[in-house]
Amino acid sequence: xxxxxxxxxxxxxxxxxxxxxxxxxxxxxxxxxxxxxxxxxxxxxxxxxxxxxxxxxxxxxxxxxxxxxxxxxxxxxxxxxxxxxxxxxxxxxxxxxxxxxxxxxxxxxxxxxxxxxxxxxxxxxxxxxxxxxxxxxxxxxxxxxxxxxxxxxxxxxxxxxxxxxxxxxxxxxxxxxxxxxxxxxxxxxxxxxxxxxxxxxxxxxxxxxxxxxxxxxxxxxxxxxxxxxxxxxxxxxxxxxxxxxxxxxxxxxxxxxxxxxxxxxxxxxxxxxx
Amino acid sequence: xxxxxxxxxxxxxxxxxxxxxxxxxxxxxxxxxxxxxxxxxxxxxxxxxxxxxxxxxxxxxxxxxxxxxxxxxxxxxxxxxxx
Numbered sequence: 001x002x003x004x005x006x007x008x009x010x011x012x013x014x015x016x017x018x019x020x021x022x023x024x025x026x027x028x029x030x031x032x033x034x035x036x037x038x039x040x041x042x043x044x045x046x047x048x049x050x051x052x053x054x055x056x057x058x059x060x061x062x063x064x065x066x067x068x069x070x071x072x073x074x075x076x077x078x079x080x081x082x083x084x085x086x087x088x089x090x091x092x093x094x095x096x097x098x099x100x101x102x103x104x105x106x107x108x109x110x111x112x113x114x115x116x117x118x119x120x121x122x123x124x125x126x127x128x129x130x131x132x133x134x135x136x137x138x139x140x141x142x143x144x145x146x147x148x149x150x151x152x153x154x155x156x157x158x159x160x161x162x163x164x165x166x167x168x169x170x171x172x173x174x175x176x177x178x179x180x181x182x183x184x185x186x187x188x189x190x191x192x193x194x195x196x197x198x199x200x201x202x203x204x205x206x207x208x209x210x211x212x213x214x215x216x217x218x219x220x221x222x223x224x225x226x227x228x229x230x231x232x233x234x235x236x237x238x239x240x241x242x243x244x245x246x247x248x249x250x251x252x253x254x255x256x257x258x259x260x261x262x263x264x265x266x267x268x269x270x271x272x273x274x
Numbered sequence: 275x276x277x278x279x280x281x282x283x284x285x286x287x288x289x290x291x292x293x294x295x296x297x298x299x300x301x302x303x304x305x306x307x308x309x310x311x312x313x314x315x316x317x318x319x320x321x322x323x324x325x326x327x328x329x330x331x332x333x334x335x336x337x338x339x340x341x342x343x344x345x346x347x348x349x350x351x352x353x354x355x356x357x
Binding site: 196 | 327334356
């Protein structure tokens, strides 16, 4: 069943994992209750932030005010401060603080489903499947459009979207459709594709070097292998270690970029340029 | 090998060729673009170290927008090769 990444799965699993149960291997179809590895990763990414913040809250309730926070409370407080200072205050402003819980939840959900890419025995990023990035991007699309319509009215929002300030009247015939398409169609598409493609590309990179080090290692053990091949044996493995560090950075960066772009879009709906 | 099967392999070969070329071409522009964004951000940070935090945030935003084109090329590569 290959749930744990102890051996290499089929190459087809790069794009589709079969269900753990409720899966018919003969026809390749799934029952409605089938759950695969990606589903389990999403459940983990849903439960882990909840557990983390509940633990931080309990520690906060027990601790005294004068004592500096310790352990998981530090992580929770730092991340809330980071989202508030570095994301909301810089893109929306003080009236964006009411979106703090939403942005914080999204940041941690994306982070925890990305970081499984480098967790031993899992080695698969949940967001390397298009389903969840598309769902999140559509959610963001609904939210920023709703905010814009709520604050400026339907036609006011449409005017803010389509007509950038300071454009000559004659150019509007070109600018108007471009602005409309880029705000309404391209934004959610690029938001979803950015997250999905980054995680899938990183996963493919790690898989390539893992397969390469595995193959070269077993080749080096046989007698007929030339000496130069034995000498370069550690090279793919060292590359794999370096890339793992890089992928940790990418997992954080993609969660950050998705969150800050959401904040930028919400800010654009709240305060259009004059 | 009959004619139909030959045509089939030719189509597969062209698909693979198009996928590889497509991704390579799609990576040129964003490569240059990200270089420009990061290079200018470093210049700005070196000139005004106190504004480094704001410049870094804006730099990541710029990278995210520029990178989207290369990633669409990557998705086209996946679609052509695996479907």
